[in-house]
Amino acid sequence: MQLTQQSVGKFVALGGTFTTHQEEDNNTYRWPDLWVVPPEGVISEDETIQLPDRVEKVKPGSEITAVIGEDIHRASEEEAWDAISGFTVSNDVTASGDWPGWSDPDYGMITGVGYKIFPTFSPILSEVVPKHESEDFYYDLDVKVTVDGEKAVSGNTSQLAFSIPEMVAFASEIVELHENDVIALGDPGGASVFLDDAAEVTCTIESIGKLTNPIERL
Numbered sequence: 283m284q285l286t287q288q289s290v291g292k293f294v295a296l297g298g299t300f301t302t303h304q305e306e307d308n309n310t311y312r313w314p315d316l317w318v319v320p321p322e323g324v325i326s327e328d329e330t331i332q333l334p335d336r337v338e339k340v341k342p343g344s345e346i347t348a349v350i351g352e353d354i355h356r357a358s359e360e361e362a363w364d365a366i367s368g369f370t371v372s373n374d375v376t377a378s379g380d381w382p383g384w385s386d387p388d389y390g391m392i393t394g395v396g397y398k399i400f401p402t403f404s405p406i407l408s409e410v411v412p413k414h415e416s417e418d419f420y421y422d423l424d425v426k427v428t429v430d431g432e433k434a435v436s437g438n439t440s441q442l443a444f445s446i447p448e449m450v451a452f453a454s455e456i457v458e459l460h461e462n463d464v465i466a467l468g469d470p471g472g473a474s475v476f477l478d479d480a481a482e483v484t485c486t487i488e489s490i491g492k493l494t495n496p497i498e499r500l
Contacts, residue, residue: 283349283367283368283409283410283412284408284409284410285326285349285370285406285407285408285409285410285462285464286326286408289462290324290406290462290463290464291350291460291461291462291463291464292318292457292459292460292463292464293318293319293321293323293324293372293404293406293463293464293466294316294317294318294319294453294457294459294463294464294465294466295316295317295318295319295345295374295398295404295465295466296314296315296316296449296452296453296465296466296467296468297314297315297316297317297374297468298311298314298315298443298468299311299314299442299443299444299449299467299468300437300441300442300443300468300469300470300471301441301442301443302437302441302470302471302472303468303469303470303471303472304443306471306472311443313444313452314444314449314452314468315395316452316453316456316457317395317398317399318457319398319399319403319404320399322401322402323399323400323401323402323403323404324404324405324406325402325404325405325406325495326405326406326407326408327405327407327408327493327494327495328494328495328496329402329405329495329496330402330495330496330497330498331373331375331402331403331405331477331483331495331496331497331498332400332401332402332498332499332500333377333477333478333497333498333499333500334400334500335499335500336381337377337379337381337382337397337400338377338378338379338380338476338478339377339378339379339476339478340375340376340377340378340379340476340477340478341375341376341378341473341476341477342373342374342375342427342429342434342435342473342475342477342483342485343373343374343375343376343427343435343469343471343473343485344371344373344425344426344427344435344469344470344485344486344487344493345371345372345373345374345466345467345468345469345485345487346369346371346420346423346425346439346466346467346487346490347369347370347371347372347406347464347465347466347467348366348368348369348446348449348450348464348465348467349366349367349368349369349370349410349462349463349464350365350366350367350450350459350460350461350462350463350464350465351365351366351367351368351461352364352365352367352461353365353458353459353460353461354450354454354458354459355454355458355459356454356455357450357451357454357459358451359445359447359448359450359451360447361451362447362448362450362451362454363417363446363447363450365450365459366413366446366450367410367412367413367461368410368411368412368413369410369411369413369420369490370406370407370408370409370410370411370464370490370491371406371407371485371486371487371490371491371492371493372404372405372406372407372464372466372485372493373404373405373406373427373483373485373493373495374398374404374466374468374469375398375400375402375403375404375405375477376397376398376403377397377398377400377403378397382396382397383397404466405485405493405495406464406493407491407492407493409491411489411490411491417445417446417447419489420439420446421439421440421442422438422439422440423438423439423487423488423489423490424436424437424438424486424487424488425437425438425439425469425470425486425487425488426485426486426487427473427483427484427485427486428483428484428486429475429476429477429480429482429483430475430480430481430482430483432475433474433475434473434474434475434483435469435470435471435472435473435474436470437469437470437471437472438470439487441470442467442468446467449465449467449468450465453465477497478499479499480497481496481497482494482495482496482497483495483497
């Protein structure tokens with residue numbers, strides 16, 4: 283199965299889904315954060331991530347990403363799992379500098395996600411791996427990012443704070459999900475290399491795929 287930029291429906295992104303990321307932010311999540319990426323944010327492998335001149339400390343994030351195969355809304359966890367047709371890899375590109383960060387610098391609360399939804403900031407791998415019959419298959423997969431060949435992120439899906447059916451069911455409580463909608467299920471965080479002056483970034487999830495994109499500064 284292949285996704286194209288044109289065939290991707292809604293791109294739903296979840297944050298705070300890994301225990302490591304929660305620890306990095308010193309937060310405890312009752313449920314994931316959720317936002318919807320605009321169409322111009324979505325690009326395929328080998329297309330260029332374009333960094334606006336004002337943003338800085340841009341981090342990569344390798345995310346296991348569920349592809350929806352049937353319509354669901356306010357689904358149970360069982361219904362949510364059944365609705366997944368396969369998985370791919372996406373990159374949660376995030377500008378972590380001062381702008382456009384927290385709107386109130388003295389109050390560390392998410393009041394918007396502008397730092398994640400610039401054009402080209404949500405690359406996604408076209409190749410979709412059909413869903414494995416066992417959900418357990420997805421809870422011991424290595425998650426990696428390299429930037430210009432240097433290790434930037436290393437984690438494992440065993441560090442997920444929520445199950446995949448739980449996350450997809452949660453997303454369906456907020457937005458109706460349809461065939462070819464995708465849900466990026468979060469990343470381990472802890473990126474040690476920024477994209478600011480890099481030429482290329484590769485996100486890899488074991489048994490799912492490898493997503494590589496060139497980078498340029500506008």
